[in-house]
Every structure is written in C-alpha cells, then in structure tokens.
Amino acid sequence: MPGPGAYWFGKEEMDAVMRVMQSGHLFRYGSEDDPNFLHTVATLEKEFANYCGAKFGLATSSGTSSLIASLVGLGLKQGDEIIVPAYTFVASYTSCIFLGLNPVLAEIDESLTLDPGDIEHRITARTRAIMPVHMLGNSCDMDSVMAIAKKHNLLVLEDCCQAAGASYKGKKVGTMGDIGAYSLNVFKTISSGDGGLVVTNDANVYEIAFGMHDQGHKPSRLGVEVGSRNVLGLNFRMNELTAAVALAQLGKIDTIILALREKRNRLKKLIGEPKGFKFRKLNDPSGDCATLCTIVFDTREEALKVSKALGSKTLDQSGWHVYANMEHVMAHLKKIGQPHTKGAYPKTDDILSRAMNISIGVVDAGLGAGWGININSSDEEIEKAAEEFIKACR
Ligand SMILES: *Cc1c(COP(=O)(O)O)cnc(C)c1O
Numbered sequence: 052m053p054g055p056g057a058y059w060f061g062k063e064e065m066d067a068v069m070r071v072m073q074s075g076h077l078f079r080y081g082s083e084d085d086p087n088f089l090h091t092v093a094t095l096e097k098e099f100a101n102y103c104g105a106k107f108g109l110a111t112s113s114g115t116s117s118l119i120a121s122l123v124g125l126g127l128k129q130g131d132e133i134i135v136p137a138y139t140f141v142a143s144y145t146s147c148i149f150l151g152l153n154p155v156l157a158e159i160d161e162s163l164t165l166d167p168g169d170i171e172h173r174i175t176a177r178t179r180a181i182m183p184v185h186m187l188g189n190s191c192d193m194d195s196v197m198a199i200a201k202k203h204n205l206l207v208l209e210d211c212c213q214a215a216g217a218s219y220k221g222k223k224v225g226t227m228g229d230i231g232a233y234s235l236n237v238f239k240t241i242s243s244g245d246g247g248l249v250v251t252n253d254a255n256v257y258e259i260a261f262g263m264h265d266q267g268h269k270p271s272r273l274g275v276e277v278g279s280r281n282v283l284g285l286n287f288r289m290n291e292l293t294a295a296v297a298l299a300q301l302g303k304i305d306t307i308i309l310a311l312r313e314k315r316n317r318l319k320k321l322i323g324e325p326k327g328f329k330f331r332k333l334n335d336p337s338g339d340c341a342t343l344c345t346i347v348f349d350t351r352e353e354a355l356k357v358s359k360a361l362g363s364k365t366l367d368q369s370g371w372h373v374y375a376n377m378e379h380v381m382a383h384l385k386k387i388g389q390p391h392t393k394g395a396y397p398k399t400d401d402i403l404s405r406a407m408n409i410s411i412g413v414v415d416a417g418l419g420a421g422w423g424i425n426i427n428s429s430d431e432e433i434e435k436a437a438e439e440f441i442k443a444c445r
Contacts, residue, residue, distance in 0.1 A: 055307050055342065055412030055426040056241035056300045063302065067091075067295035077291050079110075080273055091294040096248075098301060103223040103231070105250035107257035110294060111264050114212040114234025116287035117247035118146035121230045122180075123282070124251070124260030125206045127152055131179040133208075136165040137396040138403060139184040141371040143210050144380045153177070153387050156374055158398040161347060162332040163187055163366075163406065166398065167195035171203070180206040185214035185224045186372075187408065187418075188240070188340030189333045193219045193227045200228070208232065212247075213413075215240040216304045218338035225250045230260065235293075238415045240307065240340050241300035243293045264288060310426055311341035311412040314433060318344060318411070318424065321437030327353050327444065331406070342413040343420055348405045353444075358407045360443035361422045367403040369419030375400070409440070 071077065074087045081088035092110050100108030111117045127133065129151030135143050137156045147154045155173050160166035165183045181200055183191035191209075200207045207228030211217070215233050217224045225231020230253070233239075235246030251257050261270040264287040267280035289297075319330065331345035345366075348354040354365045371377055375393035384391035394400060410423030424436050 052414040053237040054239050054242055055311060057237050058426045059303055063299040064296045067299045068292055071291045071295045079288055079290060091291045092289050095294040095298050099248050100250055103226050103250045105226045106252045109249040109261055109264060110289040111247035111287045112289060113245050114232060114236060114247045115142040115146055117232035117249045118142060120260040120263040120287060121208050121232045121249055122146060122150055123263040124230055124256040125208060127179055132175060132177045133180040133182055134170055134173055135182045136184050137374045137399040138163060138372060141377055143182060143184055148383055156396060158396050161402060162334050163345060164191040167192050170199050174203055178205060180208060182208045182210055184210040185217055187345055188214050188217055188342035190217055190219035190224050190335050190338055192334045197227060214340055216308045217340045219335045229253060230256055235297055238413055240342060241304050243296035246289055246293045246297055308340055314424060314428060315341040315344050315411045317433050318437055321434060322440055341411050344409040344411050346407050351404050354405045354407060357443045363407055363422035364419055365404055366406040366419045370417035372418060373403055
C-alpha cells in the first residue's frame with residue numbers, strides 16, 4: 052500500500068537501474084575521466100534543484116537524513132528551540148531531538164498544517180527556527196510563516212517530505228524558507244524505496260548540509276579530499292542505483308500529480324456539495340499534490356460513524372503523525388519541560404478527531420488513509436468509492 056510513484060514503477064526505472072549496473076559504478080563518487088561513470092546522484096541533485104527552482108540540491112539516504120542535514124546546515128545548536136506543528140511524522144521531532152534541539156510544538160489549523168496564529172506566543176529568547184510541515188501534499192500558509200520568521204529573525208526549514216511537487220503561489224515548496232527537506236520513501240509522491248533530497252538557495256547552508264551528509268567533506272562531487280573540513284559529518288549518502296530510480300520517478304512527477312488531481316476532482320464532484328463536513332482548507336488549491344482528500348466533519352460523532360463504516364479511522368487514531376500517539380517523543384518532551392500529554396494542543400486534537408483521509412494516491416493506513424482510491428483507479432472504481440462514502444454519511 053504505497054504512494055503513487057511506487058504504483059508507477061516500470062520500464063523507465065528498470066532500464067535506469069540496469070544502466071547503472073552495467074556501468075559498474077554504484078558509489079556516488081567516481082573519476083571525471085572515466086567514461087563509464089554515469090554521475091547519476093549528481094544529475095539527480097541538479098535536476099531536482101532545477102525542478103524546484105533552487106540553486107542547490109543534495110541527495111541523501113532518507114527524509115530523516117535530509118532533515119538532520121538541513122538542521123545542521125542552518126547552524127542550529129544544542130538547546131536551540133524550533134517550532135514544529137503538533138501534527139507531523141515522528142521524524143520531524145526526532146531529527147531535532149537527536150541534535151539536542153528542543154522542539155516546541157504548535158497547533159495546526161483547518162488546513163492540517165502549522166497554524167500561523169499559534170506561533171508567536173511560543174517564541175522565546177532561545178527560539179532559532181520554525182519548521183513548517185507541508186502535510187498531506189499541500190503547502191502551509193507560507194506568507195504568514197515567512198512574515199513571522201522575518202519579524203523575529205528566525206530560520207525556516209520546510210519539511211516537504213509529504214509534498215514533492217507541491218507549490219505555493221507558483222513557488223515549489225522548500226524554496227521559500229532557508230532550506231527544504233524531501234523524502235523518497237515508498238509512501239511519498241515519488242519514490243526510490245528510501246532516499247531523500249534537500250534544496251536551498253544559500254551556498255553556505257548547502258556546504259554545511261553537504262558536509263553533514265558526507266563526513267564533513269566539501270561538495271567537490273568527486274569525493275576527493277579538498278581543503279580542510281570545518282564541520283563534523285556522518286554518512287547519509289545516496290548511491291547510484293537509488294538515484295537512477297529517483298531520476299526516472301522525477302521524470303514522471305508532473306504526470307503523477309496531474310493524474311491525481313483529475314481523480315481527486317472526479318471523486319469530489321461525485322461526492323457533491325458537502326453536508327455535515329468540509330473538505331480540508333487548502334492554502335494553495337492550485338499547488339496541491341492531491342495525494343489525499345481530507346474531510347473535516349462538523350462533529351466527532353459523524354467522523355467516527357463514517358470512518359468506521361468505511362473501515363478507516365479518524366486522524367487522531369492514525370499512527371505516528373499525531374503527537375499524543377508518540378509515547379517516546381512525549382517522554383522526551385516531558386524531560387525538557389514541554390507540554391507532553393494528550394490535550395496539550397486542544398485545537399489540533401479537535402481537528403484530528405473530526406478528520407479522515409481518503410486516499411487518492413497515497414494509500415497508507417498509518418496516515419489514516421487506508422480507504423479510498425489509488426492512482427490506477429478506473430472511473431468505475433471512483434464512482435463506487437463516491438457511492439460508498441455518500442452511503443456512509445447517511
Ligand atoms: C516521511 C516523512 C519524513 C521522513 O522521511 P523518511 O524518508 O521516512 O525518513 C519526515 N517528515 C514527514 C512529514 C514525513 O512525512
């Protein structure tokens with residue numbers, strides 16, 4: 052039950068993998084003079100940065116690696132506070148915690164992304180950054196987030212892991228803040244099984260993030276030691292096989308999003324005028340990936356009734372995307388003196404308890420999207436899903 056890109060793994064990905072195998076070079080680094088070396092990782096980095104309209108791209112081993120490289124790239128240090136929404140995947144928190152940063156949670160609004168009205172009163176003398184998370188394929192209200200960041204001199208890391216291909220007012224997500232982190236795991240818009248990407252326009256941030264991902268090395272593209280290293284790093288590198296799959300998927304991303312939007316629009320039209328619920332507020336409807344169609348019911352009772360009838364669940368009961376369901380993260384927040392019990396973010400609790408996800412392209416029970424359609428669903432299957440939904444609402 053993966054994301055739309057994985058549904059469309061095909062000949063393009065297989066051929067690309069075979070070309071890398073035949074080249075004999077699986078490591079991201081190789082000699083510039085070797086005609087057999089394909090530079091697949093470096094090509095992916097360049098092409099993804101171009102696709103996003105960013106100056107620099109960095110390929111990594113996962114979305115989590117991308118977040119860690121980004122946080123280090125921004126120069127965040129132990130004890131710094133970073134504002135993160137109370138509804139996101141567990142890695143948004145754990146990447147901060149492993150670096151000794153203190154995540155400060157904030158409410159979401161009816162877009163299911165960071166509520167700009169709940170940020171400013173959480174800013175303290177130690178706050179250094181905001182992490183807006185573009186949840187469920189649609190952007191945060193980036194105008195408001197960026198205005199707050201500017202006013203308080205805060206850095207912005209966009210967690211774009213669920214939103215490859217999404218944009219806000221014509222700009223790709225990840226390019227409005229200081230740095231953006233993407234995931235290529237199997238549940239995302241496009242996939243290489245696992246993998247990640249980072250984009251930024253800041254040469255200095257890029258150089259440090261690169262060093263973090265490769266033992267402190269400078270981005271020489273050759274893997275030879277140049278100059279001295281002033282950052283400590285680990286190994287978050289992508290290999291050539293992964294990049295071959297990711298590049299083939301990148302070639303499909305716009306077609307994937309167009310197909311999803313068409314199916315989502317068809318389903319919405321068939322469901323008709325909402326009664327007793329609203330569709331999720333989209334901060335930029337024209338930039339939506341349409342990986343999911345989120346319904347926010349007027350009442351908890353209605354949400355429970357409909358989701359149960361469909362064999363799905365409300366979002367508060369979905370897996371590790373809800374702060375209160377992450378007992379290990381809550382235990383850590385307790386240790387650092389942050390709110391850490393269910394009920395600490397009442398607006399988020401209320402919205403999630405009344406919301407359910409219909410899968411359009413991302414079929415993931417862990418995201419509360421175990422019911423719906425997928426990118427290969429026929430018109431008849433979409434009609435059937437709409438009928439079932441309407442029936443469940445009665
Ligand atoms: C998937 C995801 C991540 C982590 O990505 P991995 O590739 O699984 O490490 C981080 N943040 C969000 C919001 C995600 O959905």
